[in-house]
Amino acid sequence: MILRLFCPKCAYYAAKEKHQKGSSQIAIDISMQVSRPSDDGKYEVHCAAAHVSTVTVDNVKFELLFEMGLNALVDGYPREAVSSFTSALERFYEFYWHVATAFHSIPTEQADVAWKAVAKKSERQLGMFVTAGLLLTKQCPDLLNPNQEVKFRNNVIHGGYIPTADEAIAFGDVVMQLINDSLATLRTLAPKELMATYERLSPAEKKEPRAKSVEIIWNDAEDHTGTVNILSAVDVRHPVTAKDDLRHGGVADQFKRILRDREPHRLNLLDKH
Numbered sequence: 001m002i003l004r005l006f007c008p009k010c011a012y013y014a015a016k017e018k019h020q021k022g023s024s025q026i027a028i029d030i031s032m033q034v035s036r037p038s039d040d041g042k043y044e045v046h047c048a049a050a051h052v053s054t055v056t057v058d059n060v061k062f063e064l065l066f067e068m069g070l071n072a073l074v075d076g077y078p079r080e081a082v083s084s085f086t087s088a089l090e091r092f093y094e095f096y097w098h099v100a101t102a103f104h105s106i107p108t109e110q111a112d113v114a115w116k117a118v119a120k121k122s123e124r125q126l127g128m129f130v131t132a133g134l135l136l137t138k139q140c141p142d143l144l145n146p147n148q149e150v151k152f153r154n155n156v157i158h159g160g161y162i163p164t165a166d167e168a169i170a171f172g173d174v175v176m177q178l179i180n181d182s183l184a185t186l187r188t189l190a191p192k193e194l195m196a197t198y199e200r201l202s203p204a205e206k207k208e209p210r211a212k213s214v215e216i217i218w219n220d221a222e223d224h225t226g227t228v229n230i231l232s233a234v235d236v237r238h239p240v241t242a243k244d245d246l247r248h249g250g251v252a253d254q255f256k257r258i259l260r261d262r263e264p265h266r267l268n269l270l271d272k273h
């Protein structure tokens with residue numbers, strides 16, 4: 001999977017120039033750097049103008065892992081897709097659990113200590129998720145079917161089974177449905193805690209809310225950093241609502257979008273000052 005990044009310094013100079021000409025929304029041509037996903041979400045970008053800067057990907061782990069599964073399918077690796085979908089679901093369980101503990105006003109440091117105790121065991125994490133779901137919704141959350149998806153997943157991950165693309169797509173569809181249904185529940189029951197947990201777990205810099213009419217101080221010597229958000233098929237902050245959203249539908253419906261995202265792009269810079 002390729003992540004599309006940009007040079008924050010080039011963006012800064014382009015924004016400065018456009019701003020001085022009096023435009024507020026601009027589309028600029030700056031070279032888009034690409035990179036493979038990294039675990040900490042931080043990327044060092046070297047551009048053609050010899051700037052070196054840092055770009056952070058503002059996504060939580062399960063969103064990116066699910067996209068990696070989709071990319072693996074597009075590239076013809078169904079086994080790797082099943083592995084990424086499985087990891088996405090496990091990291092989603094963790095995310096959900098953190099939202100639920102926040103909802104019950106558990107201090108984050110206590111939640112982090114508690115999670116550490118189960119961090120290496122996926123079966124224990126499943127137990128944490130089930131309990132969190134019960135406490136939050138008074139109902140047992142939807143889970144993978146032990147006789148179907150769980151059996152299939154174990155066969156692929158532990159048994160070395162090589163699945164067909166169709167089998168991997170069907171597995172991905174169940175995972176996607178499960179995550180999106182649970183996210184919809186969280187948006188209804190605990191919207192504030194959902195956003196707070198996202199912000200806490202995303203690697204993006206935690207920003208102070210910016211006051212509205214601030215005079216911009218252009219400082220060329222300042223250390224410019226950038227943030228990008230990858231729109232994903234399982235997306236906490238940008239759920240798919242419209243039918244014409246390219247993420248609409250199931251796993252196989254995403255392939256067109258993924259191939260399109262690999263085409264050369266132009267950067268649209270929204271100047272929010």
Ligand SMILES: [Zn+2]
Binds near residue numbers: 047049051
């Ligand atoms: Zn640059």
